[in-house]
Amino acid sequence: MTILRAALIATALPLMATTALAATCGNTGAGFDAWKADFARDAKKAGVKKRGLAALSSARYATGTIKADRNQKSFKYSLDKFMKVRGATTIVSQGRKRKAGNANFFAALERQYGVPAGVILAIHGMETGFGGFMGDSAVVSAITTLTYDCRRSDFFKPHAIGALKLVDQGAITANTKGAKHGELGHTQFLPGNALKYGVDANGDGRVDFYNQTDALASTANFLRQKGWKPGKGYQEGQPNFKVIKQWNAATVYQKAIAIMGARIDG
Structure with missing residues (x-):
């Protein structure tokens, strides 16, 4: 072996090792299974255990999630149209009834966390129609698909890890259903936030x-x-409007929550 060839091989080996360890994103389902195998190493390093890793292994590329992610038209509507499309009048009406019917619970929430009932109920109504529909997409498959997808991989990665840790904890399973973007439950928490802020x-x-x-x-x-x-x-x-922004990045959504919350609190 010549010195030059040995040097070239020595240079290539670290590059090959780096490539082997990197979980490479993709824009079609073709590389999803290979990506899962790479991502499993990242997940294990982040503390994901046996059940979470098994859920990752069984995850499927969610074509419905990708389609939804490319077609979020409602957030481009005017505020008036957005509120009509989302049923703001019904949410406010139902929110008032729910607040009155469970006054002690919402009063206790406000005493403990300082958040008025109207805001919580507006979010609950907006996200799932007060629990009427919490999604029909497998949470783990949806959130790992979004992490694999090149568009916003870095944003979704901690939520994919969060979902796998929730599986480890028994809070969800590999088959738990949620929204197209992997949000779960009554108010559609992203999994990383669910892991961190769940009560x-x-x-x-x-x-x-x-x-x-x-x-x-x-x-x-x-x-x-x-x-x-x-x-x-x-x-x-x-002051608290900027906190509503932390729940959802769409300005029209933020304004709608604030308006409906005030109407519910009346």
Whole structure:
């Protein structure tokens, strides 16, 4: 072996090792299985255990998720049209009834977290119609597909890890259904946020985002931890409006939540 050939091989080996360890994104389903094998190493290093790794292994490329991610038209609507399309009048009406029917619960939430009932109920109504429809897509498959997809891989990676850790904890399974983007439960938490901000509010020893009590308390906890200031306003330009932005990045969504929340709190 010549010195030059030996040098070339020595240079290539670190590059090959780096390539082998990198989980490469893709824009079709063709490389998803290979990516899962690479991502499993990242997940294991992040603390994902046997059940979470098994859920990753069984995940399927979610074509419906990719289609939805490329076609989020409603966030481009005007505020008036967005609120009509999302059924704001019904959400406000139902929100008022729910607040009145469970006044002690919502008062307790506000005492503990400082978040008014109107905001929590507006989010609950907007996200799932107060639990009427919490999604029909496998959470683990959806969130890992988005992590594999090149468009926003870095954003979704901690949520994919979060979903796998939730499987380890028994909070969800590989087959748990949620939204097209992997959000789960009554208020559609992204898995990484669910892992971090989840609250066992009903005291049964587990955090269950498909249980309304746990989900709504977790939502209040998320907002408080993101900087909600008790007693301060939450309309556009007021101190807590910026916290609503932490829940959803779409401006039209943020404004709708603020308006509906105020109408519910009336």
